[in-house]
Amino acid sequence: MSLFRLAVSHARRVASTSSRPLSMLVNDPAYSWLHDIGIGELNDGVYDGSWGGNGPIIESVSPINEQPIARVREGTLADYEDVIRASVEASKQWRQYCRRSTCTINYSKSLPLAQGIDFS
Numbered sequence: 463m464s465l466f467r468l469a470v471s472h473a474r475r476v477a478s479t480s481s482r483p484l485s486m487l488v489n490d491p492a493y494s495w496l497h498d499i500g501i502g503e504l505n506d507g508v509y510d511g512s513w514g515g516n517g518p519i520i521e522s523v524s525p526i527n528e529q530p531i532a533r534v535r536e537g538t539l540a541d542y543e544d545v546i547r548a549s550v551e552a553s554k555q556w557r558q559y560c561r562r563s564t565c566t567i568n569y570s571k572s573l574p575l576a577q578g579i580d581f582s
Contacts, residue, residue, distance in 0.1 A: 487524060488532040501532055508537035510548040516541055 487493045488501055506513040507520075517536035524531050537545070 486530045486532050493531075496532070504533045504535065507534040508541045508545060510541075510545040514541065 486503060488496045488503055504519070506515045507517075508515040515535040515537045517538045519533050519535050522531040522534050523529065
């Protein structure tokens with residue numbers, strides 16, 4: 463998805479009700495790999511554990527040939543606030559997990575050093 467995000471950074475805005483036909487690279491057989499990685503004509507652009515977005519639609523343009531790749535629905539301020547909340551919560555959980563796993567030292571020969579990990 464990093465190529466897609468790079469292309470989004472070179473995007474130009476398009477009205478979501480545009481009446482002009484869009485000839486997008488995502489529909490070109492030479493770029494069929496875009497479908498393989500989950501990119502369609504219209505894509506959600508905000509990830510907070512699941513893909514979404516409630517903002518305007520932009521057209522993602524290839525920086526190589528300046529042809530439109532696909533359209534992306536941006537997020538609103540509320541969408542991005544949800545992303546921040548989700549990332550803060552995930553960070554707390556990760557920090558707690560790291561604290562538990564690094565502070566548990568077991569010198570006993572009867573239990574494995576990495577308690578709680580299934581070695582099967």
